[in-house]
Amino acid sequence: MNVILTIAKTHLLSKPKQTLVAMLGVTFGIGMFIMMISLMTGLNNFTEDLTKISSADIRLYKDVTEPRSTILDRIHPIGLNHVHSVKPKNESDKIRNARQIAEILREDPEIIGVAPRLTSQVFYNFGPVKLNGSVAGVDILEEDKLFNLSSKMKAGSLSALITTSNGLIIGSGLAKKLSAKLGDLLILTTPQGVTYSMKVVGIFQLGLGEIDNVRSYSNISTVQKLLGKDAGYITDLNIKTTDYRSAKLKAEKIQATFGEKAEDWETANSTLLAGAIIRDIMTYSVSITLLIVAGFGIYNILNMTIYNKMKDIAILKATGFAAKDVTAIFLTQSLIIGLLGSLMGLIMGFVFSLLLAQVPFDGGELLALDSLPINFDPQYYVIGIVFGVLTTALAGWIPSRKAGYIDPIEIIRGI
Amino acid sequence: MKSVLLKTQGITKYFHDPYTFQVLKDIDMEVYKGEFLSLVGKSGSGKSTLLYLLSTMDMDFGGKLNINSEELTGKSPDYLARFRNEHIGFVFQFHFLLPEFTALENVMIPALKLGKFSEAKIKTKAMEKLDLLGIADQASKVSSKLSGGQQQRVAIARALINDPLIIMGDEPTGNLDSINSKIVFDTFKRLTRDLGQTIIAVTHDEDFASRTDRTIEMKDGKITS
Ligand SMILES: Nc1ncnc2c1ncn2[C@@H]1O[C@H](COP(=O)(O)OP(=O)(O)OP(=O)(O)O)[C@@H](O)[C@H]1O
Ligand SMILES: [Mg+2]
Numbered sequence: 001m002n003v004i005l006t007i008a009k010t011h012l013l014s015k016p017k018q019t020l021v022a023m024l025g026v027t028f029g030i031g032m033f034i035m036m037i038s039l040m041t042g043l044n045n046f047t048e049d050l051t052k053i054s055s056a057d058i059r060l061y062k063d064v065t066e067p068r069s070t071i072l073d074r075i076h077p078i079g080l081n082h083v084h085s086v087k088p089k090n091e092s093d094k095i096r097n098a099r100q101i102a103e104i105l106r107e108d109p110e111i112i113g114v115a116p117r118l119t120s121q122v123f124y125n126f127g128p129v130k131l132n133g134s135v136a137g138v139d140i141l142e143e144d145k146l147f148n149l150s151s152k153m154k155a156g157s158l159s160a161l162i163t164t165s166n167g168l169i170i171g172s173g174l175a176k177k178l179s180a181k182l183g184d185l186l187i188l189t190t191p192q193g194v195t196y197s198m199k200v201v202g203i204f205q206l207g208l209g210e211i212d213n214v215r216s217y218s219n220i221s222t223v224q225k226l227l228g229k230d231a232g233y234i235t236d237l238n239i240k241t242t243d244y245r246s247a248k249l250k251a252e253k254i255q256a257t258f259g260e261k262a263e264d265w266e267t268a269n270s271t272l273l274a275g276a277i278i279r280d281i282m283t284y285s286v287s288i289t290l291l292i293v294a295g296f297g298i299y300n301i302l303n304m305t306i307y308n309k310m311k312d313i314a315i316l317k318a319t320g321f322a323a324k325d326v327t328a329i330f331l332t333q334s335l336i337i338g339l340l341g342s343l344m345g346l347i348m349g350f351v352f353s354l355l356l357a358q359v360p361f362d363g364g365e366l367l368a369l370d371s372l373p374i375n376f377d378p379q380y381y382v383i384g385i386v387f388g389v390l391t392t393a394l395a396g397w398i399p400s401r402k403a404g405y406i407d408p409i410e411i412i413r414g415i
Numbered sequence: 416m417k418s419v420l421l422k423t424q425g426i427t428k429y430f431h432d433p434y435t436f437q438v439l440k441d442i443d444m445e446v447y448k449g450e451f452l453s454l455v456g457k458s459g460s461g462k463s464t465l466l467y468l469l470s471t472m473d474m475d476f477g478g479k480l481n482i483n484s485e486e487l488t489g490k491s492p493d494y495l496a497r498f499r500n501e502h503i504g505f506v507f508q509f510h511f512l513l514p515e516f517t518a519l520e521n522v523m524i525p526a527l528k529l530g531k532f533s534e535a536k537i538k539t540k541a542m543e544k545l546d547l548l549g550i551a552d553q554a555s556k557v558s559s560k561l562s563g564g565q566q567q568r569v570a571i572a573r574a575l576i577n578d579p580l581i582i583m584g585d586e587p588t589g590n591l592d593s594i595n596s597k598i599v600f601d602t603f604k605r606l607t608r609d610l611g612q613t614i615i616a617v618t619h620d621e622d623f624a625s626r627t628d629r630t631i632e633m634k635d636g637k638i639t640s
Pocket of ligand 2: 463464585
């Protein structure tokens with residue numbers, strides 16, 4: 001074995017308690033990091049999944065809130081125009097040529113599916129119960145492609161909707177509140193006062209209270225009828241892309257091509273996702289603090305070892321070890337401490353993550369969640385060990401370098 | 416014919432702490448191959464300081480140092496470390512051994528550092544050196560468990576392990592009783608006589624000095640004889 005490694009090993013083994021304490025410092029730092037990052041990224045992924053339940057990668061719609069340019073602006077584009085009391089125009093939120101746009105988008109290799117949608121506010125009446133909610137007119141097969149609805153069905157089936165023109169698939173929360181079962185007839189009333197009798201052909205549960213409690217799906221033509229609109233009337237196109245991470249860029253391209261507002265899922269859910277950044281900051285700041293503490297521990301212990309080993313250093317240098325060899329001896333010690341400590345930390349973090357994953361967690365009626373969501377992505381274990389070794393290398397570097405520059409004569413003379 | 420192994424030219428050295436004063440004044444000396452040289456002088460005359468310079472551990476001086484026809488002044492510290500490892504064996508007044516290692520490991524370490532031979536070969540060589548000093552039976556003992564005399568003999572075995580050009584000792588018997596002093600002196604004598612080993616030893620022991628091949632005396636940083 002390499003003589004430097006042999007000496008480093010002997011030094012470590014001659015003080016096993018001190019070595020262990022130094023290692024445990026790193027172990028706790030890395031263990032906490034793994035545990036926190038597993039929980040935090042688990043939560044992040046969970047919120048992301050939640051938003052993905054309700055939002056498509058990209059939603060194309062007509063944005064009627066966009067400020068409208070006045071006629072004056074159009075005639076005098078360079079002048080300083082001021083028009084008082086500009087009132088909004090009664091604009092339709094229909095997407096023009098929605099079906100053609102959908103066809104064009106479906107040709108795009110980066111797009112997996114395009115689902116048209118038309119939503120209306122409604123009151124659900126069933127016996128004495130009257131509930132506020134919304135009905136989404138969809139092409140149920142396209143919708144299934146985007147949101148995987150068939151796996152979320154509690155009762156009935158998607159295909160029943162296709163064969164039943166006044167069919168309705170209702171959310172599980174809604175079904176519960178209305179005590180409605182398959183085959184029941186519900187009376188739907190629109191804000192315009194139109195009433196329509198519809199038959200429950202399915203019950204879905206997305207696991208998100210805000211949807212399950214209010215929404216139902218029906219055929220797009222039924223909702224068009226409810227609203228008294230023509231067969232081309234579609235307000236939303238939901239788009240699924242091959243890579244939802246780059247949905248933002250794709251949305252910008254689509255918006256530029258078709259001139260309608262295209263919003264990606266991250267923008268649509270920015271308030272929900274903001275928590276992710278805060279959780280990341282917390283995780284990293286706590287872990288880095290712990291590692292710095294561990295680093296100081298190693299720095300101290302190594303300094304002490306070097307102080308106790310002054311005589312040995314003098315002997316080594318007198319017998320022909322160069323400054324870099326002496327530095328290597330002590331740096332090796334801190335790297336061994338760092339590597340073993342980090343490995344133990346990974347194991348500790350993994351065990352604690354497993355335990356955390358067992359912790360029962362009640363998401364209330366809003367979230368279908370029975371235990372904490374924990375992420376076991378190996379990527380964080382790699383980051384953990386790199387972090388641990390880097391910290392100990394840095395903490396060990398300063399005293400090790402100093403050890404290399406110890407003047408042997410001062411020690412030989414001074415004894 | 417005597418061939419010169421070590422040669423100095425006009426070596427001067429100053430200390431600046433607490434005030435500047437000159438420790439070594441224009442030292443010219445030659446050491447011949449295979450001789451047992453002793454360095455004597457009053458306390459504070461600069462013997463140790465000179466020996467540290469000759470051993471290349473302290474290169475902060477004026478003048479020239481030449482060992483084995485190689486000019487060593489101006490060489491890098493790493494080069495000098497390697498040179499020391501290969502060509503110079505040092506024996507201190509206090510038996511300086513690495514306390515956690517066995518006697519055998521202490522002897523082996525400089526050779527492992529040099530890396531010229533396999534570990535197995537180094538082990539046999541180290542055992543030979545320990546045997547030469549009559550302490551082969553102590554080889555597997557942790558060095559801190561050895562007696563003072565035994566430790567000093569291990570240190571000499573360590574100095575010999577890489578077959579150095581010169582062995583330097585700073586009062587190698589200074590801390591030993593008369594019996595152990597005799598053993599160490601006899602060993603040195605035997606090394607020069609039988610193996611042609613060159614040895615420089617600083618000593619306060621007049622008896623020791625008188626029985627070496629040649630004695631150099633120092634006074635106030637100068638060589639007087
Ligand atoms: N690092 C230093 N800084 C300042 N002065 C020093 C230093 N080292 C040695 N000296 C001084 O240099 C002089 C020579 O010291 P040196 O140790 O070489 O003497 P010596 O001949 O070996 O003495 P002794 O026989 O007592 O060991 C002494 O006066 C000592 O005080
Ligand atoms: Mg001295």
